[in-house]
Amino acid sequence: MAKKQHHEEHENHERWLVSYADFITLLFAFFVVMFASSQTDKSKARQVSEAVEKALKEGSSVSIPPAVAKVLGGTVDDKGQGNWERFVVERSSKLVEVRLDPDRKIFVESPVNPSCRVLDLRPISYLTKEGGLALVVDSTFASPVNFRPLEHGADVVIHSATKYLNGHHDVLSGVVLGTAPYIEEVRQKMVVWGQSPDPFACWLLERGLKTLDVRVARQNENARRIAEWCNARKEVRHVHYPGLEDHPDHEVARTFLDGFGGMLAIELVGGGRSAERFLRRLRLIKHAPSLGGVDSVVSEPRFTSHSHLSSEERAALGVPDGFLRVSVGIENVDDLIADIEQALK
Numbered sequence: 001m002a003k004k005q006h007h008e009e010h011e012n013h014e015r016w017l018v019s020y021a022d023f024i025t026l027l028f029a030f031f032v033v034m035f036a037s038s039q040t041d042k043s044k045a046r047q048v049s050e051a052v053e054k055a056l057k058e059g060s061s062v063s064i065p066p067a068v069a070k071v072l073g074g075t076v077d078d079k080g081q082g083n084w085e086r087f088v089v090e091r092s093s094k095l096v097e098v099r100l101d102p103d104r105k106i107f108v109e110s111p112v113n114p115s116c117r118v119l120d121l122r123p124i125s126y127l128t129k130e131g132g133l134a135l136v137v138d139s140t141f142a143s144p145v146n147f148r149p150l151e152h153g154a155d156v157v158i159h160s161a162t163k164y165l166n167g168h169h170d171v172l173s174g175v176v177l178g179t180a181p182y183i184e185e186v187r188q189k190m191v192v193w194g195q196s197p198d199p200f201a202c203w204l205l206e207r208g209l210k211t212l213d214v215r216v217a218r219q220n221e222n223a224r225r226i227a228e229w230c231n232a233r234k235e236v237r238h239v240h241y242p243g244l245e246d247h248p249d250h251e252v253a254r255t256f257l258d259g260f261g262g263m264l265a266i267e268l269v270g271g272g273r274s275a276e277r278f279l280r281r282l283r284l285i286k287h288a289p290s291l292g293g294v295d296s297v298v299s300e301p302r303f304t305s306h307s308h309l310s311s312e313e314r315a316a317l318g319v320p321d322g323f324l325r326v327s328v329g330i331e332n333v334d335d336l337i338a339d340i341e342q343a344l345k
């Protein structure tokens, strides 16, 4: 689906559609409003992308965050298919040659699950535009309230509507955003595959969207308070939250996000054993997968998203045993902190 033509069409069509048929009107209106409010940033974004382009032409480096380098690395592994284009990017201070297949896309998450790293999309979008690739961004962790990647060079944005958009842990759904040619491709596939939510799911989503803004504002604030509190505890080895000044992407997050989000991760001293004990003792916060809803939930990536990796592989990716992903809800934050405190003791 990633073709140069798509990027050219991007310039001409600023028409947005949402993929799930019964849900089109509502989300269309919702995101058009958000898009309109972003127009003032466009010329700034263009200046930045020109600066990145200039830097690359002059031979200086553009640093690619590790999470992206990994995606690029994965692409390089698929040798021998398609028309390869060559790019030179700097990764961890050494130059690597990255060959990209223009028929493919670069798919990133930002913020990244579960590390909560935040990507600067500008250098990546420069590479994808140069190579005629589509840049696809899963921005579920941020919700559109905190981050709108289409404003920063993404071609297609994906949200699991199961999470913040619905916000009540009772719907499975998704949203795809982009220009008309991309969405038409998605729509055609949906017609063939028969993917559309049932009317009750649409009703639930519509209900959830009405409170998205206030829910996310509360979740941002609750998460910040919890992250700061955990950061001062001896039982917690590390807190991953973009709102903390020592987070590696704090500056990126400050620049590009409108809120630091309701997602954070903590690493407990004592590893897996401590995590098991902590989860057993929680009373208010639930031990459950999923995220982004009104209830706070904690999950252990070693048994969910990262269960296919060994303990060493997970640790190398920054997800050691004892790492817990926390999705902060809208409860009273003092109650949440009290629950965490009694579970840590």
Ligand SMILES: Cc1ncc(COP(=O)(O)O)c(C=O)c1O
Binding pocket: 109, 113, 138, 139, 140, 141, 160, 161, 162, 163, 172, 173, 174, 290, 291
């Ligand atoms: C960033 C991100 N995107 C997508 C998903 C999957 O969402 P769904 O189950 O609604 O397809 C998850 C699940 O945790 C996620 O963390």
